[in-house]
Amino acid sequence: MKTYTAWLPFLKEVPPRGLETAELAAWELEQGLRGLDCGLSGRCAVDGTMPEEAYRLERDGETCLVTGGRIGVLYGVYALLRALALGQALPEGVQRPFYPARMINCWDNADGSIERGYAGRSLWFEGGAVRYDPDRLLELARLMASVGLNVLCLNNVNVRDPAERLIEDWLPKLRELAALFRPFGIRLMVSVDFAQPMLHGIPTADPLDERVAAWWRERARDIWTQIPDLYGFLVKADSEHRPGPFTYGRSHAEGANMLARAIAPYGGKLVWRAFVYNCLQDWRDQTTDRPCAAYDTYVPLDGQFDANVILQVKNGPFDFQVREPVSPTLLKMAHTSLALEFQLAQEYTGQQIDIYAMAPLFREVFDEVPPEKVQAVAAVSNFGRDGNYFGHPFAAANLFSFGCFAWDPASEPGETMAAWAGLTYPSCARTLTEEILLPSREIYEQYTAPLGLCWMVNPNHHYGPNPMGYEFQSWGTYHRASRDAVGIDRTGAGTGYAAQYPPAMRARYENPETCPDRLLLFFHRLPYSFVMRDGRTLIQRIYDDHFEGAERVEKMAEILRTLPLPQPDRDTALARMEKQLANAREWRDVVNTFFWRFSGVPDAHGRKIYD
Numbered sequence: 001m002k003t004y005t006a007w008l009p010f011l012k013e014v015p016p017r018g019l020e021t022a023e024l025a026a027w028e029l030e031q032g033l034r035g036l037d038c039g040l041s042g043r044c045a046v047d048g049t050m051p052e053e054a055y056r057l058e059r060d061g062e063t064c065l066v067t068g069g070r071i072g073v074l075y076g077v078y079a080l081l082r083a084l085a086l087g088q089a090l091p092e093g094v095q096r097p098f099y100p101a102r103m104i105n106c107w108d109n110a111d112g113s114i115e116r117g118y119a120g121r122s123l124w125f126e127g128g129a130v131r132y133d134p135d136r137l138l139e140l141a142r143l144m145a146s147v148g149l150n151v152l153c154l155n156n157v158n159v160r161d162p163a164e165r166l167i168e169d170w171l172p173k174l175r176e177l178a179a180l181f182r183p184f185g186i187r188l189m190v191s192v193d194f195a196q197p198m199l200h201g202i203p204t205a206d207p208l209d210e211r212v213a214a215w216w217r218e219r220a221r222d223i224w225t226q227i228p229d230l231y232g233f234l235v236k237a238d239s240e241h242r243p244g245p246f247t248y249g250r251s252h253a254e255g256a257n258m259l260a261r262a263i264a265p266y267g268g269k270l271v272w273r274a275f276v277y278n279c280l281q282d283w284r285d286q287t288t289d290r291p292c293a294a295y296d297t298y299v300p301l302d303g304q305f306d307a308n309v310i311l312q313v314k315n316g317p318f319d320f321q322v323r324e325p326v327s328p329t330l331l332k333m334a335h336t337s338l339a340l341e342f343q344l345a346q347e348y349t350g351q352q353i354d355i356y357a358m359a360p361l362f363r364e365v366f367d368e369v370p371p372e373k374v375q376a377v378a379a380v381s382n383f384g385r386d387g388n389y390f391g392h393p394f395a396a397a398n399l400f401s402f403g404c405f406a407w408d409p410a411s412e413p414g415e416t417m418a419a420w421a422g423l424t425y426p427s428c429a430r431t432l433t434e435e436i437l438l439p440s441r442e443i444y445e446q447y448t449a450p451l452g453l454c455w456m457v458n459p460n461h462h463y464g465p466n467p468m469g470y471e472f473q474s475w476g477t478y479h480r481a482s483r484d485a486v487g488i489d490r491t492g493a494g495t496g497y498a499a500q501y502p503p504a505m506r507a508r509y510e511n512p513e514t515c516p517d518r519l520l521l522f523f524h525r526l527p528y529s530f531v532m533r534d535g536r537t538l539i540q541r542i543y544d545d546h547f548e549g550a551e552r553v554e555k556m557a558e559i560l561r562t563l564p565l566p567q568p569d570r571d572t573a574l575a576r577m578e579k580q581l582a583n584a585r586e587w588r589d590v591v592n593t594f595f596w597r598f599s600g601v602p603d604a605h606g607r608k609i610y611d
């Protein structure tokens with residue numbers, strides 16, 4: 001059977017269905033060693049005294065030995081194969097993940113579409129039903145398990161379609177899917193609609209109404225009877241028109257705890273998203289600042305959530321923009337279990353057309369948020385039914401590196417990218433890593449929205465430039481560019497947002513002299529004549545970044561054309577690069593022209609800016 005092996009080229013066959021994890025580990029080990037053709041033999045064994053997800057690797061002459069806990073044995077096999085493929089020394093001692101829950105959230109809809117999906121349609125929904133190719137799911141499960149990802153939420157947090165009732169009519173299918181993923185150590189999760197009881201004749205979704213709580217208890221009993229290891233429920237409430245406890249004058253702790261109590265007897269987790277803000281804001285209202293919203297809503301509730309509630313917070317206070325400071329909510333809620341949420345789907349970051357490797361982002365976030373401040377990590381998925389799962393073959397690097405950071409938040413982007421490229425494209429790994437993947441985020445930022453400028457994208461689909469696209473909208477997302485200045489003052493003299501940070505961070509951000517350039521216009525409103533640390537004016541820096549970003553894409557394209565990538569990846573990557581080139585030129589010209597028309601300041605180097 002021909003498979004798309006992504007970063008596991010030595011595993012050519014789809015594993016059989018129905019194996020126990022230990023059998024699967026042995027099967028993968030045997031096949032992997034054969035695929036590597038390295039002349040080594042291997043054995044793997046479960047050691048019931050080891051923690052479930054831990055493993056140890058040893059080598060005795062030509063024999064490799066993997067010992068692990070119930071799931072760790074499989075992780076150990078993948079780690080061994082990876083080390084052998086890369087020619088690396090085996091890690092010493094017992095290896096175990098930093099976070100117990102390493103989650104992938106899919107925004108898949110029952111009709112087969114994926115909200116913000118850029119790699120084809122859903123792998124498990126089509127036409128309002130659960131439909132899937134088991135082999136493809138086994139391949140996906142293998143990719144996830146090979147980097148230690150262990151929770152998969154199947155359906156969109158926007159549970160719009162009442163037919164999308166995974167936990168009701170489709171329970172038998174959910175059970176089947178759980179069985180497919182289980183041997184890989186992957187537990188399923190489902191998004192639920194806070195108002196779901198109202199589809200069943202209950203006139204309210206008030207979390208303090210006993211009829212509501214009883215409905216959820218009954219549902220939970222049915223679900224966990226069928227799928228005893230279901231991880232839990234994911235909920236988006238009171239956010240972007242989703243129902244929630246605010247309708248009934250209840251807090252989010254009251255809403256989350258009601259659901260959490262229904263599933264607690266089965267060990268279920270209630271993952272509650274903290275993506276709450278006013279999406280019906282009047283743009284004339286300059287006192288409401290969207291980044292303040294999550295902190296204002298949740299920090300006062302710290303300590304009120306039940307033990308099985310996990311509050312899932314996006315990495316930044318806005319919404320996965322190319323550059324945001326870390327969310328202050330992550331730093332402040334010491335008495336609540338938190339999950340840090342990333343978005344692998346490249347909604348605002350190139351839509352899996354433009355190259356945008358996220359490992360540097362993961363590093364930067366963990367440099368600001370000490371890993372022990374959060375108890376879990378989650379990421380919005382970037383895969384779908386496309387033949388290569390990821391649309392752009394390099395987008396696979398983002399799932400891979402998310403897994404690496406979820407396992408070990410001390411990971412380094414350079415090593416992670418080199419490992420992915422070394423496994424996937426050994427003949428050009430170094431150039432790909434150093435010249436393309438590692439700088440790709442910075443380059444994207446330069447030609448789109450440098451200096452902390454956010455929301456210059458086209459509304460709705462969010463690809464391509466539109467500097468005024470969100471200026472007079474209700475989403476609370478503005479940069480307020482004018483003839484003289486641009487940016488939002490979020491210091492104490494402005495919206496006050498910076499005060500949500502611990503004192504040292506606040507001081508760093510509040511002073512334009514110490515605020516990092518990349519966040520300058522996120523925290524400050526500055527005149528175009530503002531002189532930056534490197535002596536350039538703000539307006540010149542905006543021009544320079546856009547020119548330089550687009551030039552760097554041209555260079556990247558030249559390098560890409562020389563790489564001996566295998567087909568069909570080469571054709572796909574080159575075709576997408578043509579679109580990225582067009583996108584970068586478009587961004588450069590639109591944004592530079594926009595600021596030139598406002599400011600009337602010419603480019604110091606006389607480069608082409610349109611009138």
Ligand code: GCV
Nearest residue numbers: 107115116157158236275319
């Ligand atoms: C699933 C952004 C996206 C929405 C997404 C939302 C969320 O607003 O544009 O598509 O909805 O984030 O994270 O809930």
